[in-house]
Amino acid sequence: MNTRPTLLIVSYHFAPSPLVGAKRFSFLTREFARLGFNVHLITNGIADSPHGKEDSSLPLFGTVHRVDAPFEVPLKGAGLLRRFANAVLRRLLAPVGTEYFWARAAARKALAVAAKLPRGIVIATSPPHAALIAGARAARRLNWPLILDYRDPWSAYDWPGWHRGWISQWFARRIEGALVRESAARVLNTPSMRDWFEDSFPQAPAARNFVIPNGFDPAPAAEAPPADGPIGIVHAGEIYGSRSLVPLLRAIERLSERHPERPVHLTTYGALPPTERQRIRDAGLDRFIDVRPRIPFAALFAELQKAHVLLAVISEHMTYSVPYKIYDYMAAGRPILALAPRDSALHELLVDSDAGSCVEPDDIDVIVLGLERLLFSPALPPRTRIDRFRWSNLAQQYRTTIAAVTGGIPETAAASITASVE
8 A cells, every 4th residue: 555645736737738837836746756745646638738839848747637628618619609608708707717617527536536545635726726626626525635826826916907807806706715714725936925815815824824936957057158249138938918128128229339349139039019029110129139939948948048148027917926937047047137126026036046136127227237237247146045946945845834734843833944945
């Protein structure tokens, strides 16, 4: 009989899905297996996304159980009736997400899997929120402790009206509140997310709200980029929301005039919205930027390691978050320039890790100063502060959280350990 501690994880996305939601528990599951847990993963079917090729860089550990929804939303087809049905379903499912119908099938699969396992613990990660619903249903039937793992908030954030109307938010808060009451602990991705969560759900014991961020695997050190000649800035991913690269490109233009022997150029891997491309052209700044399509992670990582500086940009509507690319940047070992408000979670992380600088996204003078400091007075971040974000170290934090839930160590000790690594 298998006597290893049982973890039943519900994650809608998992390796080898190319979506960013697959990354966190693909890596954590590997580390849990190394720590001796018997890990079973309930996830969506293998063809869970039309968003590109499978990500072969993700580890695939544990016993994976894939299950499809009884039917997918949006409904396929272009007929008038289907379009009408999809519009109605999106509105009705706004509080819980269009993946809601997957929750029942996932919960059934979880119960069937758990019937053959010793008592354990359920970890459900969101978004999509259907994973939390499925995990809660399974934990309730099994009478196992439930940990809710938030990669993004559900209702515990001041979402703008265009993202979720007040009626949807009202229903979402009550549905999520019921799951929170059933949970034994909550894991939030950033301290900012925890603050929002605790303001929204003050009845949830604060000692059981933990912060465990995303992380990275260490990579062999690369040769430093040239200390003379052209300077390369690299950005990975898309530019969302109302953020614009125009202020940054204005700063690059100034630096190139100030240091003609070291012209600065930005390369971005990922689509730019047509409106942003037009803004850049209208400003006469397109000569400073090269927009390239997405490339496989291994090729992208090589480009990150060649860069002088790595760029991150966040939307003003998501100040709670730290983009996953930041941890890839940490692994690459190059300094980071973030265009983000000073009250953002990303600013807090960069200060805490000393992995780079955060500047106001629309202040050209400040961007120039930040770039000049990183480009012409570079100092690689101290690895001791960054290495805390390795997946192996984060899994140890998670083990502490699990032990607090199962009675392995006192809650006060678990909270102390978690606070020490934030």
